[in-house]
Amino acid sequence: MLEKKSVVIAGGGSTYTAGIVMMLINNQDKFPLKSLKFYDNDFERQKVVADACEIIIKERAPEIEFVATTDPAIAFSDVDFVMAHIRQGGLKMREMDEKIPMKYDVVGQETCGPGGIAYGMRSITGVIELIDYMEEYSPNAWMLNYSNPASIVAEATRVLRPNAKIINICDMPVAIKQGMADIVGLKSGNDIVDRYYGLNHYGWWTEVLDKDGNDLMPQLKEHVKKFGYGPDTSKDDNDNPLLMEQSWVDTFAKVKDIYAVDPDTLPNTYLKYYLYPDYVVKHTDPTHTRANEVMENREKNVFSECRNITKKGTAQDTTLEAGEHAEFIVQLAGALAYNTHERMLLIVENNGAIANVDDDAMVEVPCIVSKRGYEPLAMGKIPTFQKGMIEQQVSVEKLVVQAYIEKSYQKLWKALTLSATVPSAEVAKLVLDDLQEANKDYWPELS
Numbered sequence: 146m147l148e149k150k151s152v153v154i155a156g157g158g159s160t161y162t163a164g165i166v167m168m169l170i171n172n173q174d175k176f177p178l179k180s181l182k183f184y185d186n187d188f189e190r191q192k193v194v195a196d197a198c199e200i201i202i203k204e205r206a207p208e209i210e211f212v213a214t215t216d217p218a219i220a221f222s223d224v225d226f227v228m229a230h231i232r233q234g235g236l237k238m239r240e241m242d243e244k245i246p247m248k249y250d251v252v253g254q255e256t257c258g259p260g261g262i263a264y265g266m267r268s269i270t271g272v273i274e275l276i277d278y279m280e281e282y283s284p285n286a287w288m289l290n291y292s293n294p295a296s297i298v299a300e301a302t303r304v305l306r307p308n309a310k311i312i313n314i315c316d317m318p319v320a321i322k323q324g325m326a327d328i329v330g331l332k333s334g335n336d337i338v339d340r341y342y343g344l345n346h347y348g349w350w351t352e353v354l355d356k357d358g359n360d361l362m363p364q365l366k367e368h369v370k371k372f373g374y375g376p377d378t379s380k381d382d383n384d385n386p387l388l389m390e391q392s393w394v395d396t397f398a399k400v401k402d403i404y405a406v407d408p409d410t411l412p413n414t415y416l417k418y419y420l421y422p423d424y425v426v427k428h429t430d431p432t433h434t435r436a437n438e439v440m441e442n443r444e445k446n447v448f449s450e451c452r453n454i455t456k457k458g459t460a461q462d463t464t465l466e467a468g469e470h471a472e473f474i475v476q477l478a479g480a481l482a483y484n485t486h487e488r489m490l491l492i493v494e495n496n497g498a499i500a501n502v503d504d505d506a507m508v509e510v511p512c513i514v515s516k517r518g519y520e521p522l523a524m525g526k527i528p529t530f531q532k533g534m535i536e537q538q539v540s541v542e543k544l545v546v547q548a549y550i551e552k553s554y555q556k557l558w559k560a561l562t563l564s565a566t567v568p569s570a571e572v573a574k575l576v577l578d579d580l581q582e583a584n585k586d587y588w589p590e591l592s
């Protein structure tokens with residue numbers, strides 16, 4: 146009989162909250178809950194999701210105590226896990242992050258390049274606040290953090306709260322592994338055992354095996370060479386839900402060109418922003434970016450379905466469902482709670498995991514997760530190409546965090562200048578000045 150746990154979801158009004166609730170409910174045999182709380186700093190937004198989730202819980206797992214609140218003392222008391230996914234500034238500020246760089250023909254992206262840097266400068270404040278609430282009200286709890294940009298958030302928490310029990314995570318490798326499983330005919334990404342190294346949204350696979358130890362890389366490389374992580378276009382058998390959206394279809398297909406640069410490894414999709422920034426700019430509509438698509442699709446759909454459930458008073462035929470994103474965070478909580486020793490990709494302090502990268506870099510590598518926390522696996526020495534890229538990007542992320550702490554315009558300018566997505570210091574300054582103006586309600590005042 147497993148001991149029941151209590152969870153607070155921070156960012157209760159997120160478009161991902163309902164999916165995590167569905168996953169938690171479906172996993173009551175593996176991760177039983179005593180209580181589930183929602184916390185958000187926007188009462189109205191959270192209420193839409195909370196009202197629907199209250200109905201879902203009453204219908205499917207009425208034994209779980211449910212509370213939604215904007216009061217940190219209520220939210221963070223007596224919990225074992227904080228599952229965090231806040232978006233400081235909301236999707237409206239994401240739109241700014243994406244559109245401002247595009248004015249100067251620079252990649253406009255949520256987590257990469259100047260947009261990611263701008264978002265990082267907003268997120269640090271919010272995530273540090275959540276850590277402080279957790280440490281005040283439930284000092285033994287773990288925070289499992291999805292809030293982006295995960296690399297910059299991870300570096301900030303390493304520096305500002307070095308002893309905090311926070312694990313920063315990303316679902317992109319999880320989604321890619323599901324894509325790999327589809328390519329080789331395995332059921333799930335969980336059937337894959339991998340070796341991977343890099344930073345968040347910036348990494349490479351060196352080994353992909355099945356559970357019997359068979360090497361899947363040759364088959365995957367044959368596929369990726371032709372189709373990236375997209376489906377074989379000669380067949381009509383794609384059922385990956387992510388590939389229902391054209392922008393993700395394009396991203397998965399572009400992996401073909403990322404792979405061509407280093408055919409010894411298999412890449413993370415996000416490397417396209419650093420290796421092909423000119424292509425990305427050329428293929429982005431500066432007046433209608435991904436933030437617009439998310440507001441018009443995922444946000445609209447989730448919120449209208451939640452309102453629908455509340456209006457009907459039942460969720461019996463709901464379209465809300467749990468995906469890989471929810472599966473990963475619930476699986477991680479289960480591994481920490483019940484000592485499963487599962488192998489998972491986490492964003493952790495390097496300390497030798499990548500032998501020829503600085504110890505204090507926040508890297509993404511496979512870890513063994515148990516009641517004691519996580520133990521990173523040694524990935525050994527990496528080649529010159531990846532080492533050079535990683536050192537450049539780690540420096541960008543460190544400069545952002547230093548700029549935040551020291552309130553330094555100069556350091557932030559250096560961070561943008563050093564990003565592989567930005568062509569010159571001059572362009573970096575133009576983009577930075579516009580981002581600073583747009584973020585004046587969120588960033589520390591820089592001088």
Ligand SMILES: NC(=O)c1ccc[n+]([C@@H]2O[C@H](COP(=O)([O-])OP(=O)(O)OC[C@H]3O[C@@H](n4cnc5c(N)ncnc54)[C@H](O)[C@@H]3O)[C@@H](O)[C@H]2O)c1
Binds near residue numbers: 186234271292
């Ligand atoms: N790490 C990953 O791989 C991964 C995957 C998917 C989403 N995400 C991240 O998850 C987050 C949520 O994404 P979304 O599209 O659902 O965003 P969203 O805007 O729909 O939801 C975020 C919620 O956080 C709340 N919020 C913002 N600042 C807050 C604060 N300081 N304290 C408490 N609540 C706060 C907002 O009111 C909102 O309800 C984003 O940071 C996104 O980038 C990360």
Ligand SMILES: O=P(O)(O)OC[C@H]1O[C@H](O[C@H]2[C@H](O)[C@@H](O)[C@@H](O)O[C@@H]2CO)[C@H](O)[C@@H](O)[C@@H]1O
Binds near residue numbers: 293316318320439
């Ligand atoms: O543009 P968005 O908001 O749709 O996505 C941005 C996020 O993209 C990645 O997450 C994917 C994930 O890989 C996939 O499994 C599924 O859950 O969709 C997610 C996006 O909707 C990325 O890892 C995140 O960091 C981004 O925020």
Ligand SMILES: [Mn+2]
Binds near residue numbers: 295314315316317346
């Ligand atoms: Mn991610």
